[in-house]
Amino acid sequence: MSEAVEQAVRVRRAGATRRRLHRLDAVVSPYLYVGSFFVVFCAFGLFPLGYTAWMSLTDRNLLNPTTHFVGLDNYTALIHDSYFWNAVENTLGIWVLSTVPQLVLALVFAHFLNTRLRARTFFRMSVLLPQVTSVVAVALIFTQLFSRDYGLFNWMLGGIGISPVDWEAGRFSSWVAISTMVTWRWTGYNALLYLAAMQAIPDDLYESAAIDGARKWKQFWYITVPMIRPTIIFTVIISTIGGLQLFTEPYLFEPIKQGALGGSARQYQTVAMYLYEKSFGTTQFKFGYAAAIAWSLFLIIVLISLVNFLLVRRIRSAEA
């Protein structure tokens, strides 16, 4: 073979290798890129989820070295556990009391932030301030504000002639107090999400509506809300998940930590707190049972998110 031919073959071979590598790259690389996420997700998301499911079928106790498989016993016990249902009720109550005002307020804020305001950036940044505050600080400050004897809220109520409320002791009143903390913290965050969505609505929609004689309120209801529907669905789902997992605010609201009981009559014990009570809160360390609570909570969240999704989807969409 002449040298020229040899070189041509070499080049072609190299080209073939490179092409094969290129094809491999095109096929494999995307998996590698998303792979790093999935490795982390499997280690810290999927594995704990599966392991908790397994644990919920055993009588695992942190202080007991031997573990037995007990089948669905934990779940059967849970269904008959009135404290679990009490916790579910508290969680749903607090969730409704916090999520509804939170999202409605956020919508209103976003609407005003979207109009021509002086110092608009300042206001837009300000609504996010509660979000960057530590949740522990929020809970501690609000707990003081809601204190029975020396709290600011009771002092203000006293100013208009209403006798002081023992916020922590009552069921409904403690729900209101906790919901206030949650609302205060998350309204701004949701408002910014809505604002971003509102800015993507084309101006000509409003202009033509105005020409047709639609007032501001009608414009808001028939243009703004339908146009930001996907964002509303997103915020509803996210706050459902967050609200049903509520733990820190009610946990810190307790005057003394006795194992996350949620008050002396369990008046504001959420499901997450009940989970904590059974696992770490007292000297019970019933991990099997706590795992069953965790999975039940997961199923409840899936169920309610689904219902919410179906409900919110009924908002008249922009295309309709």
Add this chain to the structure above:
Amino acid sequence: MKWIQTGRRWKALAVVGGVTAAVAVGLVATTASARSHDVTLNVSLFGDFGYHELYKQYEAAHPGVTIKEAIQSYADHHTQLAQHIATGAGAADVEAIEVGFIPIYTAQSQNFVDLRQYGASTLKNLYLPWKFQQAVGKGGTVVGLGTDVGSLAICYRKDLFAKAGLPTSRAKLAKLWPSWQAYLNVAKRYQAKAPKGTYFFDSGSNLYNAMAGQLNPLYYDAKGNVIVATNPKIKAAYNLVISGVQAGADAGLNPFTPEWNTGYKKGVFATVTCPAWMMGYIQGQAPKTKGKWDIAATPGTGGNWGGSFLAVPKQSSHQAEAADLVKFLTSPASLAYIFKQTGNLPSQTAVLKSAPVQNFKNPFFSNAPVGQIFANSALRLKPQIIGPHQGDYQNLINNAFQRVEKHQSGPVKSWAQFLKDAKAVS
């Protein structure tokens, strides 16, 4: 752990280098051998035990030993201890365990160093017998050594008593309330002429805690069975406390909350059941009430509320050194020192009877002979059988009183819920 080891290797290198250099100039490096025994001992406590000076003493006497202390809240400390013991990692070399939690760990003594290996058996006779016994596990294993006992007395506000027309001398009051029933009779007398906005006692739960400390059996019988629902003495104590609540003698403040602390400052309640460690608490919360307080003997015979132990988990990599530190911190001299420092009462008989403790008077409490009052109360107490969920039952019945105080439910319903709660824990 890893970091310490690398650190040590560097130190060893430095020492080797130093020795070589010293030899080169013809000097003898005498400290090099001591350096290779460097040990850091971690001590994990809840609240301040007043050990700082003692650490310094110990470190001075044991070159190469460094002591690091970590302090957490009562609840957090014990939760984390359980996690560390269960997972076999993360525990300190010396762990404090409160009496409410010690039965859990005596039941699994395999996780702790048996302090008999380090001469705990010879220390047995020093202790109040029941105190030593509380930390003894399966087969006589000694899981921990006692630090303090709570003991019990009544702290009262002389000024409020005088205004309500009651005697103010501690001797007279001790005679006036030989029993808890008599104490509640005094409560009614006080309330009849009480200064406006004041109550005889702070909370139902604290009153109950004091009564419960004198009962034996309480929650567990001699065989270790739970008798919460069947022990008539618990129900009787509950009813007695409730009678005081219903007589309006109860301030209804939740103990250890900001409201309760403010109650001390404002003088909202005239008496509080007082373990020795409470003295320090009152002084810290209401320093301006100095001289208005006095201390009288408790109703009933003796009493105890609280008290702790020091233990060495098996996970510790310096078991011998840690056990030695525990022995030092619980030595008679250390206990006597701590008593003067913080008011925590020694748990050893000889120390309780010693002149420095017996003669100790507390100026904050009108120079009451607190050493004598608390020591005698501790010496007279009859031991109580304790079990794994002791602390839980105590918390749960405290909640029962709060439900009544906050009008969340009536006494009968609240008791029923307590029984239900107690059943769920076991």
